Amino acid sequence: MQLVPTQHYLILAAVLFCLGMLGVLVRRNALVVFMCVELMLNAANLTFLAFARERGDVTGHLSAFFIIAVAAAEAAVGLAIVIAVFRSRGTVNIDELHTMKH
């Protein structure tokens, strides 16, 4: 059986990762920025799983488990912080958050 080469998956992951990174750098809305970080985490997951299949090693699968759990924990605290920012500022636009600089 002809398998799809691992490289294909890896390049897809790299594309996802870089799209996420670009989103972090250019989007204004804090929530969207946060979503882009999730995208990057998923790229890492995909990479783990691709290598896991190549080697027949479930370490990659377990890593993906843990990454999903970490993402959930981050989401809980992150969203709470976004709410706190909104409460104090009335906005979640990232380029308006620069009380502290220099």
Add this chain to the structure above:
Amino acid sequence: MIDCSDFQSFGQYFSTHGFTDTVTCFVQNPPFNTANIGNSLWMIIALPILGAFFCGVFGKFMGRSNTHLIASASVFGSFLLSVMVFWAVNPSSTVAPNPFGSTLRYAVGADYGTWFQAGDFRVNFGLLADHLSASMLMVITGVGFLIHLYSTSYMSHDKAYWRYFAYLNLFVAMMLTLVLADSLVLLFVGWEGVGMCSYLLIGFWYDDPAKAFAGRKAFITNRIGDFGFLVACFLLVLTMGAFTLQAKNNNFPGDGTGSSQVFKAGLSAKGPLSFAAIDAFTRALPSKADSNQVTLSTVIDNGPLKGFAYGAMVTVILLCFLLGAAGKSAQFPLYVWLPDAMAGPTPVSALIHAATMVTAGIYLFCRLSYLVVLSPTAMAVIAVTGGITALLAALIAFAQDDIKKILAYSTVSQLGFMFMAIGAGAFWAAFLHVVTHAFFKACLFLGAGSVMHGNAEETNIKKLGGLSKEMPVTWATFLISTLAITGMVPLSGFFSKDAILHALHTTTLEGYEHILHWVWYVGLATAACTAFYMMRLYVLTFHGTRAPDAKVPHAHESDWQMTLPLVVLAMLAIAAVAHGIPVMENANREGPLQTVMENYLHPVFQNAMRSIEATGFVTVEHEEGLPWGAWGMAWAIALAGGGLSIVLYRFVFKRDGQWSGPAEFIRSLAQHKFYVDELYELLVIRPVKFVSFIFFKIVDSLLIDTVAVRGTAWVTAQTGAALRYLQSGDAQSYAAIMTLGLMCALFYALFKVL
């Protein structure tokens, strides 16, 4: 050689032997057990620290007199202990522990165990007192106590007197640490500590922005020096480490001074930065090229310094130390902080900026004498630096009218003399000048303080005058000290300065044959200048008529607390002459007579002297008999400079610049346009002022103020501002810069793998 075996007490021995022998034996037989005194060395430092603690913490609540009592008593306690130590290091039976095999005689020491250790790099908390440090101890605690006593009156009106005494005690403790340290690390602790205290005391009256700038200047120049010091230490550790690996058996001759095992055992017991280790290193590193030994010209074959010769490294290390010493001891071009440091209280200037802290650089080179003599290049640089400093400062002193500023520049100038002596390998002469200078310069500063105290803080000498009758004690002591610094014959300054000039005249450095000769001329010129401006200061302050724009119509003499230190210091300035007369037989059993100081310090510098003989880097021509000719010339020069000054300022000028005369005849000549005054002004004062003004502009204003102080401030501020621009507060910019950093690192890494 005097036999003291039957000495029991002074009186008993005096009845049967002569006076000199009795004194010698008395000094060599302390009436207490010298064996364990090393274990008490820490108390000398601990006492002033305790004093500082009590004054600083409880001073506000204890009241004035209790604070004075604690501060002075702690220094006096240290002084008594120092006397005991001084006495204890004299019997030849005194031996300090030294794990490097050789015997360290005439020294007491104590090693309180490991301070810290990292692998083979070990630093012990060790104290050591030999003849050099014991003499320094006496100067620091003795002069320190007198200045404490003086300050009780001088600072009596100040609100923060408790803080002042706490700082002063702390300074004494730090200076004692510097002197007693037996390793460069502990010495550095004292080195930084005295700088810190000096910084605190310069800024003691801190309301004035100009004084704040002075503090910053002192700070930056001293940091440059500290940087040099630390780099020198690192290089020294590396060089010694490389040597330990590379050394051959022949480097450790079997004459009882040790084998390579003993050397390594000593290194692991004391650490590479202890003075004993550096001494052992220099003894094992001969200069003559020899294929069976590692020598100065051998190239290092391991470690980070691979490829450099040992001799080159020694030179670089010494130049780094010179940078450090120049910062602390106010040498060209880092001298500029010292005159500005006069912003502090006058007793502080006397103690820190004349007698003790500024001599730390000379002390350092004396300590490392065995290292210094291994590099004629470094010695030449040291001598030239000293020469430039001495002449430049003397020229600038011409143009000053502020009594403390003149004294400050004269201190810089005298420190330059001491560096010249180091450069000529005459360590004892440098140290003799340290001691005598400590006495007469402290006396001058305290006298200046007394003058200011009695004249409503007036510092401009053109607005003083005629004080000799109103302030008789101050006048007499000031006169003695002035004569001492100008180099009049029966006073100590003459002998110490002449010892330096003599050494310059008779010494030749290999490869730099004429340098010391030129420095000698500079020294002679400086001596003449010194005599001139010091007499000018003295005459304008104490003679003539009181200036019309003086602040108070009549000056008053100061309290006994202030005059007693003056008298004692003036007497010391006279008595120190005993050190400078060549009456002792040569410690090497041959050669001309030695001065008391040279003979006394012989155990400290004997290794350096042995190296000088072995290497041939330094040649000294010995003269038979006493150097009458040189003495005469030095004396004549001082007399000429001082005399010219007296004549001009006492008899020719009046202080308002109009000219008067001792006789109506001259006055009438003048009125007939016989413009001697203007001629003198045009020919002498103007050029000198101009030259010093140029130097002042170039070195002080341009080089230090503009380039070093403002320039570094400007560059760092600009760079800081540029970096702050990036710190825009925008999280996405931060992420972008992180990504950029990531990409650079990635490209570098992938470039490596290609």
Add this chain to the structure above:
Amino acid sequence: MSAEFVLFWVFAIATAMSALGVIVTKNPIASAMSLVATFFFLAGIYVLLWAHTVAVLQVMVYAGAIMVLFLFVIMLLSLGEDTSMTKFSPTRIIGGVATAGLLAALVLAFRKLPEASTGWAASVDQLKAFGTLSQLGDVLYKQWLFPFEAVSLLLLVAIVGAVVVAKPRI
């Protein structure tokens, strides 16, 4: 071309497009929905990679739980209105260029990898057992005990943290 290839390309293109949707759509809700779609398509990719268990978790936890939380917050803060990209600035350009460089480097790196194979599987049973819940559970509880406990600590901390931060007043 086998069915696997077809499915891969379908899912890969769909994933990439919906991921692009996350960063180009102006409305946060649209972004969130694009992200949900991405997660679903990714789950498909995971199935292709024989990671069925992870695919299920992906749909349940990621698309189900986490994204609902996101949508909930968007609604709570009434952030439904459109927001554009951030203002143009040099640092954005730098970031974009750096990202492109990163992608190029990664793609280059992956192209140098040797071809994949399933040579590790000795038997069909082994292939069938790969990535099943029982195999994962076995490894998880017998070997990955420490990280598992650490994750429990992490979740506790996250709960406490979220409660503390979301409180209106302290």
Add this chain to the structure above:
Amino acid sequence: MPSFSIQDFMPIFPAAILAVGAMALLLSEAFLVSVPHASASRGYQAVIGVITAAFAGTVAFHNAFEDPRVVLQGFAVLDPFSSFVTVVVAVTVGLAVLLSAGFLKHRNAERGEFYALMLFAAAGMSLLALSAEFITLFVNLEVLSVATYALTAYLRRGTRPAEAGFKYFILGAFSGALLLYGAALLYGATGTTKLAGMAEVLRAASSGDKAWLVYCGMVLVATGFAFKVAAVPFHMWTPDVYEGAPTPVTALMSAGVKAAAFVALIRVFVALAPGLGPQVPFVLFGGLALLTMVAGNLMALPQRNVKRMLAYSSVAHAGYVLLGVTALFAPAAGTEGHGMGVLSASPLLGQVPASAHADIYKAILFYLLGYAVTTIGSFGVLAALERREDETRGTTWDLDRFAGLAHSKPGWAIAMAACMLSLGGIPPTVGFMGKLLVFRAAVDAGLLGLAIVGVLTSAAAAYYYLRVVVYMFMRNAAEGAAVPERHWQTDVALAVATAGVILLGILPGPVTAWLTQATMLALR
């Protein structure tokens, strides 16, 4: 069937104690809140926190003398390094809890959750220091990060805390994703996520085609760590977050997080080094160290805001530790890759000797301890001086606030002066000792140029540290300046920190001797 013995759980005992203490605080908060007037007397929380920290520290101290070994199926190591960092963390968190007591009381914001989160963060630091597998390491990193995110945004005063929390969170999550992606690539290259396994694979195989993967993964992981330790140019979050966070939290972050992250970084890179060219980690860390030392100090120079100044100083100090890390990877002169031979037998993986590196490890660990004590002391004084009225204006940390402190609060002024001298590396403080050991280790490794830059920058740094001292001792307070409140907890914490700064500076012998013994244990 693998089994776990009690010995396996030895290393995680301190973290478990911290977590249990935190849970006890949470429960007490839940139950005591219903008791009337309980909120008026909330002094007990800090006491519980300190006792927990002391207990954890004691256990960690005991652990340091255990034989080093890999435990928990290779997911954790018990070695003196992790134990030492746990001791540092315990000291840090104990002092930070004490500082928080007065700080929160002053703001009427005392809650058990705050202390619980601090203890959780400490548990995360301790676990991070002993993780020996990438996913475990990442999870533990997140434990401490999530706790510190929440702590940063804890206060509701003005806009700063929430903004700081948000910046920290978003950049932290970003860097966490980078780290994770790097870990995935490394997993692809080696087939395992355990550090020891990775080292083995990398050493055995000439990586060939996988080299690209290893390099990409390594750089991404390095970026993630560089963010956590605040190395330039990944430091940008530091000043903003440090300024906005409640000051005791800042102290915990700058001391504890940094120490734990550095040990994890060293652990990871010692494992990866066999797969990299000899020059690569050396150049990367050398570059980071250089940039960090220079830029950190330059940016601190013009700061009048003391809290931001300390934040930049924290960046600069990361540079000095990075100098030590660089020394670890420095190839010996002339022989390319010489250092790798030593590294391949590293103590951090529970394997055989690397005595050449013992000094460097010791210097780094001592530096981390010294910096932790000093930074707690300096942020402690800052916390004590803060006035909540000025917080929204951002002037509460201005240099002028320190004017005349020597008169109004001599004890605090002395504590601050000692800490400033220590940060500036001036003897006789612990900062001087730490710098001496690190510079000396760097010089020995042949990094003469970097060491000179280090000496030069620390000489320049003394300027802005001593400026604070000058303000305290030589300026008079402005008219009508309010006298800050005192709390005994703050005074105790400051006294302990100052005593540490000075005693460790004068007598570092016991600690270095202990470290020597501990490293010897690891190197056997």
